[in-house]
Amino acid sequence: MEFKTLSHISIDELLSVFNHSFSDYIVPFHLTKEVLLLKLDSEKLDLNISVGAFENDQLVSFILQAEKEEEGRKIIYNGGTGIVPEFRGKGLVRKMYDFIIPQLKERNAEVLLLEVIQGNEGAIRAYENLGFSIVRKFLCFHGNINSVKENNEVSIQELEDFQWEKFRSFWDIEPSWQGKNSILENIKKDVLKLGAFKDEILVGYIIYHPVSKKVYQIAVDQKYRNQGIGTKLFKAIKDINQKQPISFNNVDEASENTTKFLEKTIGLNNWVSQFEMKRDI
Incomplete structure (x- = not known):
């Protein structure tokens, strides 16, 4: 298993893995290429600071991230974490963060921010184990x-x-x-x-x-x-x-x-x- 940023990844490959990862999600959804491009653009997601896990050069997991300075603190926002079903339960989220956090520190980032669906207890526990705490509840x-x-x-x-x-x-x-x-x-x-x-x-x-x-x-x-x-x-x-x-x-x-x-x-x-x-x- 290899970990690296998504700076080299094609939109088509990212789209395929994104949709595979969320096909059986607690709220399943499927993006078109146009909608994925809109998401990347509108949320300022930056593939240079996003991270992926690769098995035999094939993307199997990712964290899409954006960077923003607010009140003097640089914040890294997780705009989507996905793992294809065949590679779940291998601790890939922790491993991806372990890979990317040193690079984020070099950019003087201070805060990690994300959203997780209520009811997705496995993901909530995983993020809590990584040191995240719930700060607000959002209604959609x-x-x-x-x-x-x-x-x-x-x-x-x-x-x-x-x-x-x-x-x-x-x-x-x-x-x-x-x-x-x-x-x-x-x-x-x-x-x-x-x-x-x-x-x-x-x-x-x-x-x-x-x-x-x-x-x-x-x-x-x-x-x-x-x-x-x-x-x-x-x-x-x-x-x-x-x-x-x-x-x-x-x-x-x-x-x-x-x-x-x-x-x-x-x-x-x-x-x-x-x-x-x-x-x-």
């Missing part, structure tokens, strides 16, 4: 947007750019990795930015990816909540995507009002939940 939503009564005093307008300082003032919680500002800046040409205006004042916004049909962020000014503003933003998305189902992943469970709003008002289903786990290097 999917479904069709309800037809709801609109607030006609609110207008929805497309925004030319992110207004991060204003957006952040609306937040109750910090987004997960996929929804962080720096990540969204990387795909700003591909996402739709809608603002809700009342009396010409920006009082809410939503960021939506029309191709993946994924909401990345939504927030409403605390002074204007419970006035149908979030509802109207979702109504605009419903009109744009021709009533097709959407997803909104990694909503912090601590935001009870958001969870209730998404389920009861918008009509989305919390179909799976994840734990955010972290450890110092």
